Amino acid sequence: MSEPEQTPGRQLLQGNEAVVHGALAAGCRFFAGYPITPASEIAEHLSVLLPAVDGTFIQMEDEIASIGAVIGASLAGVKAMTATSGPGFSLMQENLGFACVAEVPCVIVNVMRGGPSTGLPTSPAQGDVQMARWGTHGDHPIVVLAVSSVLDSFSITVKAFNISEKYRVPVILLSDEVVAHTREAVRLPGRDEVKVMDRIRPSMPPDWYRPYEGDNRGVPPMAAFGDGYRHHVTGLIHDEHGYPTQNRKEIEGFHERMAGKIRRGFADIQMTRGFHTRDAEVLVIAYGSVARSALRAVEEARRQGMRAGLLQLITLFPFPRATVTPLLKQCRAVLVPEMNMGQISREVQRVNQCDCRVVKHNRVDGEFITPMEITRVLLKL
Amino acid sequence: MKQQDGWERYEIRFSGSGGQGLITAAVVFAEAVGVYDGRYVCQTQSYGPEARGGKSKAEVVVSDHPIDYPKALELDLLLAMNQAACDAYFYDLKKNGILVVDSTLVEQFPTSRVIAIPFTGIARDEIGRVLVANMVALGAIGLLSGQVNLDNLEKALLARVPKGTEEMNRDALRRGIEEAGKIDLDQLPRSVMNEDEEEYP
Amino acid sequence: MVIPAQTLRHTFLRHNKKFPHVWCPGCGNGIIMAALLRAIYRLDVSKDDIVLASGIGCSGRMPTYLDFNTLHTTHGRALTFATGVKLARPSLNVVAIMGDGDATAIGGNHFIHAARRNLNLTAIIINNSIYGMTGGQYSPTTPFGARSTTSVYGHIEHDFSIAELAVTAGASFVARATVYHAELMDRLIEQAIRKRGFAVVEVISNCHVQYGRRNNLGGAVEMIRRFKEQAVHVDRAEKMSAEELRGKITIGVLTDRELPISTEEYKKVRERARAARGGKV
Structure with missing residues (x-):
């Protein structure tokens, strides 16, 4: 798989374009999305760039399908993202919960616009902050980051992918109309200057693999579909094997590990x-x-x-x-x-x-x- | 108290109607300053319904230091390519700011501190395409602002425009620079306000 | 070829999963699962290369029991997850198993667009005309006049045909069977998985617990026997009038056509993109 090359030197970029370059630098090779103002530039640019690096772009029938496809791609071992704005982010909440519970790394960019409902599509706002944290039902771990400039839009997108991979948690990247559309002259870091983290893959023989048994950080190694570690992924509360459980102890253990993995990584995650x-x-x-x-x-x-x-x-x-x-x-x-x-x-x-x-x-x-x-x-x- | 680093900035607004190519002009200016000259720059623009028809605006903020607030606060230079934009945005100018109007389309000037150049007329009659009025204006603003290396402005322009239109755009830019060169800024009134208004801002 | 049930059990069932399963005695899902396993057995594909995705409902539990890469997604969304898996790793055989409400009510939009998009995916839709797991509410395939827990006075909406919807939406391969026609079903499923393009197999199944009981259709045996009586093979159905086909179930291959597959077409997009950008991003 060929790696993307950063154009050396300075370039004039919008925040949304910088998100795209950050995602590519972080190793993102899959995007599924649905058009929405003011996030559409992210999809447009990725539709041009992803196929050039053996990545995949697809425009789905709605945002529900978009995040579904993103989760599927990530389960198949490919770093994946989607980008949307308020109304689309609302639609994504159900499957976002799935990504939390099944611990599927993925990055969701929400370029915030005025809400609620259709709201103010072309105006900046920050009204989705609590929704990013609590939008999907039930207690769940999640990480929410916010960007303020074009350079941030690059580097924090890289961080978003790294956190997502390291902790097997969806990361919400909040941008807003101002950041998304402001052009700034920036020099993007080169390939060697960008630190990229990938999910831990299982090293044990497939027979020993317990897909939801946390390591010392509480994060289970993640096998991709097709790697020979056949396993079950479900949105039901599950045991260490990934199978649905109604056992009180296992349910409690599940929630404790979920909250614990983020708690233990707190110093690393807080920026x-x-x-x-x-x-x-x-x-x-x-x-x-x-x-x-x-x-x-x-x-x-x-x-x-x-x-x-x-x-x-x-x-x-x-x-x-x-x-x-x-x-x-x-x-x-x-x-x-x-x-x-x-x-x-x-x-x-x-x-x-x-x-x-x-x-x-x-x-x-x-x-x-x-x-x-x-x-x-x-x-x- | 001494001025903090990062405080000094130069702010330009390109305004007129949608379709006059003001955003393109602003983007080329920002690219020349930011990418070629290597200074800090933020370029923003109006989006949505307000960006179509009536009033369209694009802004460029230039500084030698990182720019915090990315939009214009007090304009150093306002380009108005129609009357509506001139009327609406004139009051955002600093009192020693420069108002540049397209005198083909703007008939009433709100101040005597004004630089009036018939950008559209020049584009139509001399270059042969009304479409490049924005580039004539860009050339004039490049010179009048004193914020950009004019060679770099031309490079940035040629890198952005569609193939086959380079010559026309370059001519337009150079014509704008030439026309602005005839202006003596020192001959202008020192403030956009008249003296009475200045006392009661 | 008769494949011993024991071979299927030992090859494909998860031995470390605590059975029994969640399905009611007499449920058609077991017959369908066995047909799926016979089809996969004959395909001779490594279990590592099969992904079985499901939504929510009784059908949604099937992947839990099977020793593949299994994905139990959210209600109606199995095809969206399957789309992501397939695009990210096209070498995998991806099969989505869904129910009628799952695939055509809450997931209806995804279903028609998956058919239109024509990825190389297989969709098996178990149509038992009811929401079984939630207690027998009417679904998009509940017939006019039928009784359910949300239409106790008789159903006032019309059902639609899942298979015909798939044909209209552009699927490459569409077939239908009933749980009575177990052998036909496994051959259709095998064909569907082998088919390059979006392939749909609709299986008419019985929910005697939630549907049959409320509509005086008897138990599992009576319902399945009725499927046998109602079924008309597509070859014969073509010669019958609309009047004669009323109340019948057309079974067999309804559509089998060659269409551009988006997974293949995307390879061309990649080539064009590489050429256009000269390796630079």
């Missing part, structure tokens, strides 16, 4: 970026495109003499409390600007163990939050 946080008295917590407005607002507040800082969240779930909680202890107030009614601010409040004041700043009118409006609120804190 944040701090700007001026060391001496900050007032903190802004932001993610996605809003983090860019927030950075400018924090710089402006500093110009005006306020010791402000920014914590940009890249990992939204599992919520990076190990970084957030100490900063809440350090700061007298924290501002959480979001293009929703307050979906991460409730997480901040949840991990707030001191009397740090948590202030929301929300916008759901389809407009991108500006630095000025953040500065205005910030300077009052």
Whole structure:
């Protein structure tokens, strides 16, 4: 299988294009999707590039089918992804749960637009954050990442695949209309600069293979269909052999291992970026495109003499409390600007163990939050 | 307090009606600055229904430092290729910003600090295709903004346009640069506002 | 060739799976499973190269018992997962086994598009005219007037023919059998798996527990005997009038045609893409 070549040097790319290059660099060789604004460019570019590297692109009849095909491809041993926006992401929730329970690595990109329902198809929003975590029914492990720039769209997509492979967990990559369509001149890392991780394959003889017996991290080695390790994959709660079970102990063990594998990997999975946080008295917590407005607002507040800082969240779930909680202890107030009614601010409040004041700043009118409006609120804190 | 690194930026908005090729012009400008000149650049544009017909806009933010907020905040340069865009976006200009209008299509100027060049007229009468009015404008903006190496702008343009149209587009670009070269920026009024308004912003 | 049941059991059943299975005594699913195994036995393909995918319902449990690469997906979605498996690893033989509600109600969209797309896949649809596992609610193949737990006053909608739907949607191969015609069924399934293109076998089956009982059709034996009486082979059916065919079940191969297969066509797309991009991405 030929590897994709990165064009050396700088290029002008949209966020959606950078996601495509990140996916290819991470080893993604399968995409199934359905057209939707503002995510369609991802499908369009992959339809051109995947077949050139012996990969496969298919446009399915809907988003339910898209994620179904992605799961099937991943079970057959190929790294796979899909990309969509709110309405399509809603349709994917059922099979997303299957991917969680059957521990099928895959990456789902959700380029967020204004919701609910058909909402505001061409406007930026961040309204799918809690849905990305809790959208599918039942308790389940999942990882949610957010990108804020074209370069992020490349490198965090690589990370998304790596986490997905390493922990056998679906990873939701949240982009938004601003990041997706902004063009920036970037130099993408070359092949040798990109660290790629692949799922652990079983090394034992097929007779010994227990497809759902976790290793010391709680993650079972994964055989591909056709590798000689015939096994059963089901959305039913299953035992170590993959067979449905009603045994109370086995059910409990299943849930414990599911939650445990993410808990043990927490330090590895949580990613944040701090700007001026060391001496900050007032903190802004932001993610996605809003983090860019927030950075400018924090710089402006500093110009005006306020010791402000920014914590940009890249990992939204599992919520990076190990970084957030100490900063809440350090700061007298924290501002959480979001293009929703307050979906991460409730997480901040949840991990707030001191009397740090948590202030929301929300916008759901389809407009991108500006630095000025953040500065205005910030300077009052 | 000293200005923070990354604060200085130059913001351009290309505006007019859908179909005038403003996004293409903005993308070529961004490519020249970002890929060829090697500076930081963010290019954004209006999407959806508002991008068709009436008012279409595309923006380029240029800086020598990483760019945080990717859209324009206060314009250094506004290109207006029709009256509606000129009227709607004029107030986003900095007071010492530059307003560049297509005088073939814009009849009423909101300020006397204006550079009026008949881009569409030049494209139609001299190049022979109305279609390349955007490239005439791009050439003028390349020169007037002072933000891009003009050789690189031409390289970026030739790399983007369809095969067989290179010569026409290059001529259009060069004509725009030439026309803008006749403008003496120092002769313009110093602000887009009149003095009364300046006192009460 | 008669294949001893013991050979099938020892070759294909999962010995470490705790039987008994979940199906009711007399259920047609066992007959269909055995027919599938006879077909696969004759195909002489390694068990490692077979993927059996199912949806939700009584039919959905079949893969659990069988020693292949097995995939028990979500309700109606078996063909979508199967599509991904097949595209990612075209050397695998992928068979989807579904029920009538599974394949043509909740999965109806996937079914017609899988047929239109014409991947090299096999779909076996067990049609027992009812949702059995959930307690006997009406399905897209429940006949007009029939009684179910959600049509106790008589069903007011019309059923459709799964096989004819598959023909119209563009499947390469479409066949029908009933659980009475076990030997015909395994030959049809074998043909379907060998067929290059999307192949559908509809099997008319009995759910005497949820359907027969509510519609005075008797037990398993009576229902299966009725299938025998209703069945008309396609060769004979072609000479019969619509009036004569009312209440009959046409069995045999309904369509067998050569169409471009998208798995094969995609190889050409790859060649074009490589040529267009000169190895660069």
